[in-house]
Amino acid sequence: MRNKDFMFWLFLAPVLFALGTVVLLPLIYGIVYSFTDWDGVNAAEFIGVKNYVELFSDQGFLNSLWFTFKFSIASVIVINIMGLGLAMLVTSYIKSKNVLRTIFFMPNLIGGLILGFIWQFIFTKVFDAVGRATGIEWLQGWLSDSQTGFWGMVILMSWQMAGYIMIIYIAYLENVPKDLLEAAQIDGANGWQRFRNITFPLVMPAFTVSLFLTLSNAFKIYDQNLSLTNGGPFDSTKMVAMDIVQTAFQLNQMAEAQAKAVIFFIIVAIISLTQVYINKKKEVEM
Amino acid sequence: MKKSGKRWTLEIIGLVLALLWISPFYLMIANAFKTKREIFTNTMKLPETFTFDNFVQAFEELTFLQTFMNSVLVTLLSVAIILFFSAMAAYALSRNGSKLSNIIFFVFVAAMLIPFQSVMIPLVTIFGKANALNFYGLIFMYLGFGCSLSIFLYHGALKGISKSLDEAATIDGCNRLQVFWYIIFPLLKPITITVGILNVIWIWNDFLLPSLVISGDGTDTIPLKLFLFFGQYTKQWHLALAGLTISIIPVIIAYFFAQKQIIKGVSDGAVK
Numbered sequence: 293m294r295n296k297d298f299m300f301w302l303f304l305a306p307v308l309f310a311l312g313t314v315v316l317l318p319l320i321y322g323i324v325y326s327f328t329d330w331d332g333v334n335a336a337e338f339i340g341v342k343n344y345v346e347l348f349s350d351q352g353f354l355n356s357l358w359f360t361f362k363f364s365i366a367s368v369i370v371i372n373i374m375g376l377g378l379a380m381l382v383t384s385y386i387k388s389k390n391v392l393r394t395i396f397f398m399p400n401l402i403g404g405l406i407l408g409f410i411w412q413f414i415f416t417k418v419f420d421a422v423g424r425a426t427g428i429e430w431l432q433g434w435l436s437d438s439q440t441g442f443w444g445m446v447i448l449m450s451w452q453m454a455g456y457i458m459i460i461y462i463a464y465l466e467n468v469p470k471d472l473l474e475a476a477q478i479d480g481a482n483g484w485q486r487f488r489n490i491t492f493p494l495v496m497p498a499f500t501v502s503l504f505l506t507l508s509n510a511f512k513i514y515d516q517n518l519s520l521t522n523g524g525p526f527d528s529t530k531m532v533a534m535d536i537v538q539t540a541f542q543l544n545q546m547a548e549a550q551a552k553a554v555i556f557f558i559i560v561a562i563i564s565l566t567q568v569y570i571n572k573k574k575e576v577e578m
Numbered sequence: 579m580k581k582s583g584k585r586w587t588l589e590i591i592g593l594v595l596a597l598l599w600i601s602p603f604y605l606m607i608a609n610a611f612k613t614k615r616e617i618f619t620n621t622m623k624l625p626e627t628f629t630f631d632n633f634v635q636a637f638e639e640l641t642f643l644q645t646f647m648n649s650v651l652v653t654l655l656s657v658a659i660i661l662f663f664s665a666m667a668a669y670a671l672s673r674n675g676s677k678l679s680n681i682i683f684f685v686f687v688a689a690m691l692i693p694f695q696s697v698m699i700p701l702v703t704i705f706g707k708a709n710a711l712n713f714y715g716l717i718f719m720y721l722g723f724g725c726s727l728s729i730f731l732y733h734g735a736l737k738g739i740s741k742s743l744d745e746a747a748t749i750d751g752c753n754r755l756q757v758f759w760y761i762i763f764p765l766l767k768p769i770t771i772t773v774g775i776l777n778v779i780w781i782w783n784d785f786l787l788p789s790l791v792i793s794g795d796g797t798d799t800i801p802l803k804l805f806l807f808f809g810q811y812t813k814q815w816h817l818a819l820a821g822l823t824i825s826i827i828p829v830i831i832a833y834f835f836a837q838k839q840i841i842k843g844v845s846d847g848a849v850k
Contacts, residue, residue: 303670303754306663307664384588398599399602400844401779403785403801404785405783405804405805413609459845541790554696557693
């Protein structure tokens with residue numbers, strides 16, 4: 293199929309048209325809008341970088357950016373430790389490993405919105421009931437301040453995503469040759485040495501994949517944020533994605549929201565491009 | 579002896595973790611059967627008397643059959659279109675090999691980096707002006723957002739299908755469309771399952787896009803309806819939990835029957 297073939301373009305036309313109108317055109321429009329005072333109704337006027345300059349003194353936006361960063365870092369660490377731990381458990385010789393896999397992966401299939409609502413019940417009602425019954429104070433009043441809101445989000449996200457990351461680690465762990473591990477054991481290597489010197493280096497590529505996958509997923513999170521805390525109390529747990537949605541569709545400040553959206557895009561692109569760069573570098577080394 | 583002791587330790591750790599993992603579901607279901615009053619006094623234990631009233635009311639207020647069918651329709655139509663057109667595009671790109679086709683492929687891959695929130699405001703504006711903020715507009719948008727990853731995965735799989743097959747079929751008198759439909763697409767079945775599963779999970783659970791496009795126009799999907807329902811009964815956990823339970827049941831049933839394919843699909847999609 294050559295470029296000038298009619299068929300070539302016919303095969304590509306539907307997706308090119310869809311991608312163009314749904315993603316590329318809005319992206320370009322959005323970048324242009326972010327330099328205007330557009331409010332969604334009246335004609336827009338070009339105002340240069342004013343929206344961007346104002347973002348740097350917009351305490352609400354800076355707070356949500358900072359909260360999102362903190363949340364992403366904490367989630368990445370917790371999820372990856374849990375994911376690797378679960379993967380090692382279900383690739384060991386225990387009998388229940390298939391059932392365990394199924395259970396650990398299950399939260400992943402259910403939407404973040406639903407999961408957030410379930411955990412809202414657990415944090416505010418179940419934790420509270422247990423706290424009152426046992427007299428443990430830190431179990432009471434969850435989601436009513438920014439700290440418990442933060443950890444609530446981390447717990448929810450970890451519970452949901454650990455099973456997914458587990459699946460990725462499993463794919464790599466199953467490629468570790470069993471005879472290599474047995475040979476090392478016969479040579480007297482203990483469990484930690486086998487993990488440190490054989491399993492770990494072979495599973496190394498999974499870390500890159502998993503770290504960046506969790507990082508960009510955590511950074512872009514919206515549904516869970518909406519259903520678990522709705523940004524509260526007092527916007528203290530509002531993340532960037534939610535801030536953009538609210539600025540646009542509740543406050544109708546379209547241009548300001550779009551400037552935030554462009555910053556958001558740049559940060560997400562940097563995260564993803566770093567991953568691509570690291571992967572490419574590794575391929576060359578190998 | 580030592581080995582079996584260690585094995586039992588791991589089995590017990592696994593069992594404890596599994597119980598911990600499903601405890602949110604247990605708490606949801608157990609409390610969905612309680613009265614409003616009982617949730618307050620007995621949150622952890624099984625209900626003293628099981629009441630189905632919550633489910634009946636939630637089922638009615640969610641107009642669950644209609645809502646479920648909306649979700650099924652949106653998901654199936656979108657995924658079918660994504661699969662067909664992405665496979666076709668990936669095929670054209672992989673059999674072309676020119677610089678231009680590499681650039682087009684790169685654009686699709688690069689588009690995966692763009693987060694939804696960065697384009698949603700102009701997207702809603704443009705489609706609003708075109709009077710396309712409706713059910714069909716939504717399905718078209720899913721093609722736009724879903725085609726990148728799908729083309730990427732199909733493109734990878736097509737490298738493994740020899741071009742001599744195309745040539746043989748062409749000599750036998752097939753045109754390009756026939757080669758694609760009768761020869762290539764059936765050979766792509768394993769990757770089609772993977773791509774299909776990934777897209778189904780995403781679209782079935784998607785909330786923000788449909789909330790901007792079809793909210794309240796009678797084609798509400800499960801997440802949309804549930805969000806409204808939850809907002810209405812925010813302090814009435816017995817109803818809210820029953821609604822959540824009903825919404826999850828179809829997913830659990832699907833998972834029960836297709837868990838091997840689902841886990842394999844997700845794994846293939848992530849690692850590639």
